[in-house]
Amino acid sequence: MNFPDVVMLSVPLFIGLLVVEIIWIKLKGKGGSYETRDTATSLLMGAGNVVAGVAFGFVAYGFFSWLWGFALFDLGASLLVIALCFVLDDLRYYWVHRFGHRVRWVWASHVNHHSSQHYNLSTALRQTWTATFTLMMVLRAPLILLGFSPEMVLFVGGVNLVYQFWIHTEAIDKMPRWFEAVMNTPSHHRVHHGRDPKYLDTNYAGVFIIWDKLFGTFVPEQETPDYGLVQNLGTFNPLRVAFHEWRSMLADIFAPNLTLRQRVAYALKPPGWSHDGSRKTSDQIKAENAP
Amino acid sequence: MPVWITLIIVIAGISGIVALVHFTGGSVRARLESKAGALKTWLAQFPDHPATGALLEPTGHAALIDLEDGRTGILWAMGRGAAGRVLQGGALQVRGARLRIDLADFTAPHIDVVIKDEPVRRIWAEALEAALTKGDENELS
Numbered sequence: 001m002n003f004p005d006v007v008m009l010s011v012p013l014f015i016g017l018l019v020v021e022i023i024w025i026k027l028k029g030k031g032g033s034y035e036t037r038d039t040a041t042s043l044l045m046g047a048g049n050v051v052a053g054v055a056f057g058f059v060a061y062g063f064f065s066w067l068w069g070f071a072l073f074d075l076g077a078s079l080l081v082i083a084l085c086f087v088l089d090d091l092r093y094y095w096v097h098r099f100g101h102r103v104r105w106v107w108a109s110h111v112n113h114h115s116s117q118h119y120n121l122s123t124a125l126r127q128t129w130t131a132t133f134t135l136m137m138v139l140r141a142p143l144i145l146l147g148f149s150p151e152m153v154l155f156v157g158g159v160n161l162v163y164q165f166w167i168h169t170e171a172i173d174k175m176p177r178w179f180e181a182v183m184n185t186p187s188h189h190r191v192h193h194g195r196d197p198k199y200l201d202t203n204y205a206g207v208f209i210i211w212d213k214l215f216g217t218f219v220p221e222q223e224t225p226d227y228g229l230v231q232n233l234g235t236f237n238p239l240r241v242a243f244h245e246w247r248s249m250l251a252d253i254f255a256p257n258l259t260l261r262q263r264v265a266y267a268l269k270p271p272g273w274s275h276d277g278s279r280k281t282s283d284q285i286k287a288e289n290a291p
Numbered sequence: 292m293p294v295w296i297t298l299i300i301v302i303a304g305i306s307g308i309v310a311l312v313h314f315t316g317g318s319v320r321a322r323l324e325s326k327a328g329a330l331k332t333w334l335a336q337f338p339d340h341p342a343t344g345a346l347l348e349p350t351g352h353a354a355l356i357d358l359e360d361g362r363t364g365i366l367w368a369m370g371r372g373a374a375g376r377v378l379q380g381g382a383l384q385v386r387g388a389r390l391r392i393d394l395a396d397f398t399a400p401h402i403d404v405v406i407k408d409e410p411v412r413r414i415w416a417e418a419l420e421a422a423l424t425k426g427d428e429n430e431l432s
Binding site for chain 1: 335336371398
């Protein structure tokens with residue numbers, strides 16, 4: 001069965017909704033803000049993400065195709081199987097995203113998505129250029145070995161990404177209670193983008209917020225978050241946005257006079273960890289600011 | 292779809308949206324309205340570096356922050372948001388009304404502060420020179 005490239009097909013929808021949101025904010029004078037250079041950076045990051053996908057996509061696809069040869073079953077492509085694959089892939093997304101915040105090697109790729117001080121639909125397109133290098137594709141291996149085809153796994157991953165576009169907005173306050181209880185929403189995801197101590201490393205969900213409730217990382221939105229990074233970037237240059245944390249991490253890993261264990265820790269411990277305790281992790285920041 | 296058509300759509304889409312944001316007021320930069328506001332913004336960004344005073348640039352697009360530990364911080368408008376850094380080494384260039392601070396920081400390589408009023412610019416230049424020199428000494432010690 002052939003599955004469409006839903007992300008590419010959604011590009012006109014993304015552009016249309018961006019235009020609607022910009023005009024809506026201008027007319028209403030509320031519901032978020034857009035800034036020219038910030039928006040340009042987000043859109044260029046999005047375009048670069050597509051280019052990186054074309055350039056490096058063969059790595060993941062090659063890996064999945066190879067794994068498919070070892071699959072225990074071929075579950076076919078019925079609607080039920082696609083739906084099951086979607087739910088399981090969303091669980092996979094939760095963990096990839098959680099590692100993206102808790103393992104510096106993966107954070108180096110994901111950080112750029114959090115680097116805007118604004119929260120609007122353009123922020124959704126501020127995507128990584130370096131996802132392949134995180135090797136997080138291995139978390140999709142169980143799905144393929146269980147018998148979901150690589151094409152289906154990539155398709156549901158695309159649907160997941162498209163779903164997450166509309167939740168990057170301040171124009172929508174809260175959805176109906178039943179929806180907020182089960183699904184990831186603008187309110188839940190605003191919390192995820194907050195740099196406020198109590199909001200750090202929370203609400204990792206892609207589509208279903210139930211994973212955060214299940215694994216203890218859910219925090220409801222109270223006051224409006226302060227968006228961005230713990231230390232905000234002082235540049236809009238997309239190259240610096242894309243690579244700054246890789247550069248910083250590699251500088252730490254290859255710094256002189258460290259043990260091998262410390263070098264590995266700089267790659268695998270949470271962002272903010274340092275061998276001499278001179279920096280703070282999100283856990284430490286949260287502990288210091290706990291009520 | 293041919294690659295060149297995709298490329299045109301992407302370039303036109305990005306340019307169009309950026310132009311729309313600009314013409315709907317998106318290029319207005321953040322302003323620090325008062326010293327108290329600058330200190331509050333600083334504290335929100337750097338809670339571990341308490342401040343004792345601030346020197347506002349006349350248009351409110353930047354502020355020098357006096358820190359409790361004797362060092363100096365700088366806040367500047369990043370579009371509608373703000374970024375800040377503790378000054379730890381670096382160089383100052385004066386280009387007409389523009390003060391350019393070059394930092395050894397990949398995430399903030401240059402900070403430009405434009406001050407049209409010459410006496411105020413001189414005060415800022417002297418304060419920055421002193422802060423950057425002090426930062427250099429701190430880095431060496």
